[in-house]
Amino acid sequence: MSASHDIHHHPDEALLLAYAAGTADEATSLVVATHMHFCVLCRMQGRTLESLGGAMLDELTPAPLAGDALQNTLARLDQVTPYERPRRAASRDGTPAVLRTYLGGDLRDVRWRRMGPRLSFVELFRRRDVTVRLLRGVPGADSGAHSHAGAELTLVLKGGYTDVTGNYGPGDFQIADAGLVHNTVADPGEDCINLSVTHGALRFEKLLQKIAGPFFGF
Ligand SMILES: [Zn+2]
Structure with missing residues (x-):
């Protein structure tokens, strides 16, 4: 799975910086890391920000250590069992590795939950008011203005x-942003599949969706 067209829309600098500094929440980190799978530009920018952060740490005045700190650390290292990374089969459809961790497999094996004839979704996880989902729409399907x-x-x-x-x-x-009212319509061609992170509930404009939304946890 790779971008077959030029990427025109990127995370903003604040998001990239939070990601590089390790201060972004789990949901934001997942969506930024998955974008980086597609986007060489943001991968490079992320690395630059990381090394800038590292350089700033180098500038800090080191705090004095206890005299036996090195010996203690070396002694502890001897007790550590080396970590072996579990082997995972390669993706068969190019699903980004970071996303496979959450899916437990490939995108093509996802068991979708239907919301009517044109839309389906699967919830990956929730942390307080933040929800991470995959959304899928057939060509022409619209999310409903919200x-x-x-x-x-x-x-x-x-x-x-x-x-x-x-x-x-x-x-x-x-x-x-919270203020934007929009209706997303899937383009012609293949099904549109998105990774979505929402903070709080969506606010639908139409009565039917206002009623249906909460049933599906939106
Ligand atoms: Zn990018």
């Missing part, structure tokens, strides 16, 4: 969609 209680981060994995802010294809990253 706004957000908090920011919504969306990364396109396959296919594409269009909303009032533009067109998004594989690897593209959208940051929708």
Whole structure:
């Protein structure tokens, strides 16, 4: 799975910096890391930020250590059993490795939960008011006009969609602020599959979706 078109939409600098510094929450880290699977530009920028952070740490004045600190550390190392990374079969459909950790396998093996004839989803995890899901729409499917209680981060994995802010294809990253009201419509061609991080509940405009949303945990 790689971006077959140029990536036009990237995480902003604040997100990249939080990711590089290790201060981003788990959901944000997952969606930024998955974007980096597609985007060489952000991978490079992430590395630059990491090394800048490292250089700043080098500037700090070292604190004095206890006289036996080195000996104690070496003694403890002897007691550590080396960690062996569990072997995992390679992806058969190019699913990014960081995402496979959460899926327990490949994108093509996901067991989708249907929300009507055109949309389906699967929830990956929740941490307080943050929910991470995969969303899938057949060509022409629309999410229904909605706004957000908090920011919504969306990364396109396959296919594409269009909303009032533009067109998004594989690897593209959208940051929708709480104020944005938008209706995402899946582009023609293949099904659109997105990785989505939402903060708080979605606020649908239409009555039917207002009622249906909470049933599916949206
Ligand atoms: Zn990027």
